[in-house]
Amino acid sequence: xxxxxxxxxxxxxxxxxxxxxxxxxxxxxxxxxxxxxxxxxxxxxxxxxxxxxxxxxxxxxxxxxxxxxxxxxxxx
Amino acid sequence: xxxxxxxxxxxxxxxxxxxxxxxxxxxxxxxxxxxxxxxxxxxxxxxxxxxxxxxxxxxxxxxxxxxxxxxxxxxxxxxxxxxxxxxxxxxxxxxxxxxxxxxxxxxxxxxxxxxxxxxxxxxxxxxxxxxxxxxxxxxxxxxxxxxxxxxxxxxxxxxxxxxxxxxxxxxxxxxxxxxxxxxxxxxxxxxxxxxxxxxxxxxxxxxxxxxxxxxxxxxxxxxxxxxxxxxxxxxxxxxxxxxxxxxxxxxxxxxxxxxxxxxxxxxxxxxxxxxxxxxxxxxxxxxxxxxxxxxxxxxxxxxxxxxxxxxxxxxxxxx
Numbered sequence: 605x606x607x608x609x610x611x612x613x614x615x616x617x618x619x620x621x622x623x624x625x626x627x628x629x630x631x632x633x634x635x636x637x638x639x640x641x642x643x644x645x646x647x648x649x650x651x652x653x654x655x656x657x658x659x660x661x662x663x664x665x666x667x668x669x670x671x672x673x674x675x676x677x678x679x680x
Numbered sequence: 681x682x683x684x685x686x687x688x689x690x691x692x693x694x695x696x697x698x699x700x701x702x703x704x705x706x707x708x709x710x711x712x713x714x715x716x717x718x719x720x721x722x723x724x725x726x727x728x729x730x731x732x733x734x735x736x737x738x739x740x741x742x743x744x745x746x747x748x749x750x751x752x753x754x755x756x757x758x759x760x761x762x763x764x765x766x767x768x769x770x771x772x773x774x775x776x777x778x779x780x781x782x783x784x785x786x787x788x789x790x791x792x793x794x795x796x797x798x799x800x801x802x803x804x805x806x807x808x809x810x811x812x813x814x815x816x817x818x819x820x821x822x823x824x825x826x827x828x829x830x831x832x833x834x835x836x837x838x839x840x841x842x843x844x845x846x847x848x849x850x851x852x853x854x855x856x857x858x859x860x861x862x863x864x865x866x867x868x869x870x871x872x873x874x875x876x877x878x879x880x881x882x883x884x885x886x887x888x889x890x891x892x893x894x895x896x897x898x899x900x901x902x903x904x905x906x907x908x909x910x911x912x913x914x915x916x917x918x919x920x921x922x923x924x925x926x927x928x929x930x931x932x933x934x935x936x937x938x939x940x941x942x943x944x945x946x947x948x949x950x951x952x953x954x955x956x957x958x959x960x961x962x963x964x965x966x967x968x969x970x971x972x973x974x975x976x977x978x979x980x981x982x983x984x985x986x987x988x989x990x991x992x993x994x995x996x997x998x999x
């Protein structure tokens with residue numbers, strides 16, 4: 605499983621990154637987490653607000669800092 | 681709505697503490713206790729309501745609705761959407777480029793970009809709490825006017841070449857997607873967001889009202905009228921310039937403006953000041969500089985500043 609966090613480096617993006625790490629640890633799944641900061645790459649996902657969470661190439665949420673609990677629900 | 685609370689504070693300050701209504705100390709303390717609690721209650725109510733409405737909208741949806749709209753209609757819709765859509769300056773770039781991808785004209789994007797931060801939930805809640813619904817309606821109404829006309833003018837100037845990043849327009853139309861969520865989840869999310877915002881600003885509000893209370897009790901009216909009340913030509917532009925660096929502190933500055941207004945600062949000047957605080961933000965300009973030429977940002981700021989000043993002069997003249 606590949607999880608990408610889209611964001612240009614604001615504090616909200618970091619918060620989402622941390623929540624995602626916690627969620628992956630809690631779910632016990634094996635996942636690769638990557639931060640995408642390049643704006644051209646972010647645009648390819650068609651999101652209009654950051655931070656966004658992408659799981660295996662599919663945008664799951666944008667413009668929100670999800671809680672670790674919510675991310676766990678998205679992963680299963 | 682707050683009559684009962686006022687009576688309670690009356691009883692506490694003038695009765696229990698035994699302070700005199702006429703003294704500076706008594707009236708300042710009364711003002712501080714009454715206002716902070718009133719504002720906190722209104723902040724919670726209004727932010728929660730707006731956030732709840734917002735769970736039905738997001739910028740992705742706005743983009744879908746704006747796609748293919750003609751100019752002017754598009755400008756009006758974009759400005760209106762700005763009220764109910766959350767906006768964070770850190771999202772300014774993806775928003776801007778994402779709108780361009782959907783072939784939404786530059787001017788319409790700017791209408792949204794002006795309206796959204798101007799009509800943010802904190803500003804509206806504070807305005808309502810401090811000035812009442814009439815001033816809030818004036819602020820929103822004229823704010824929308826600035827956003828619609830400002831965006832329209834930027835669009836007419838043909839400044840597309842000043843967007844520094846090549847955007848590949850997407851082919852076809854976007855499809856509307858419903859945001860599926862249970863009411864309980866929407867309420868829960870909104871409540872968490874409301875608490876989060878309150879946590880960030882409660883101290884600013886308290887400090888702002890504290891300084892306001894001090895002015896209310898101790899600073900003579902003549903002093904303020906002399907500097908902010910007179911209809912000198914420079915008071916409006918000065919208010920706009922002072923407002924630019926204050927974006928992050930809107931919560932603390934608004935209570936101050938209320939006191940200054942009640943002490944004789946002209947309403948037009950006050951409106952200009954408040955609009956400059958929310959609509960012209962330096963951090964946002966710095967972020968946009970990464971994708972827009974300075975000329976375009978300067979034009980955008982210039983047009984908005986002129987519009988805001990126009991409103992200030994207009995109100996100083998007619999009220």
